[in-house]
Amino acid sequence: AIEDLFASLHRNIDKSDYEKAVKDADQVLSIAPNDEDAIRCKVVALIKDDKIDDALSVIQSSRNLPIDLGFQKAYCLYRQNKLEEASACLRGRERDPETLLLEAQILYRQGNAAACADVYQKLQKSGIETAEVNLVASLVSAGKSSQ
Amino acid sequence: NPIVLDLAYNCITFPDIENRM
Numbered sequence A: 001a002i003e004d005l006f007a008s009l010h011r012n013i014d015k016s017d018y019e020k021a022v023k024d025a026d027q028v029l030s031i032a033p034n035d036e037d038a039i040r041c042k043v044v045a046l047i048k049d050d051k052i053d054d055a056l057s058v059i060q061s062s063r064n065l066p067i068d069l070g071f072q073k074a075y076c077l078y079r080q081n082k083l084e085e086a087s088a089c090l091r092g093r094e095r096d097p098e099t100l101l102l103e104a105q106i107l108y109r110q111g112n113a114a115a116c117a118d119v120y121q122k123l124q125k126s127g128i129e130t131a132e133v134n135l136v137a138s139l140v141s142a143g144k145s146s147q
Numbered sequence B: 001n002p003i004v005l006d007l008a009y010n011c012i013t014f015p016d017i018e019n020r021m
């Protein structure tokens, strides 16, 4: 039954056995092809298993479903160093902490350390936990590039 | 360039599936 598959999926996620988690999700999807939880679990498990291309394929084949995987897609594109595409994917999204954190990382990789530092400072001001090390890195990098 | 932590990775999280079991 689908409940048993989700129970197995849950166990494998707990054990960080992402390959098995993907198999469980696939079994759910063979019964219920558009199951949002199964699709989300599959995408996340593939990303955690470093299978970024596969994660993007799943996201792409789910594009006509009413499931928002825009953040996950942007993250995969960022991992593939497709920074322009990743940035475009974030455009128009709600400026929530996860979106801002990814935007900062994209800006950093694009060599726009000053804009990156701005985003981190904005996050800190709104009390969002960020890593001091990232802010410092962006400030140092911004300082270097302005010399 | 200093290495920057991938904080966005931590935002990639599994949905809550407890109610599906």
Ligand SMILES: [K+]
Pocket (backbone or CB within 6 Å): A104, A105, A108, A134, B004, B005, B006, B007
């Ligand atoms: K970063």
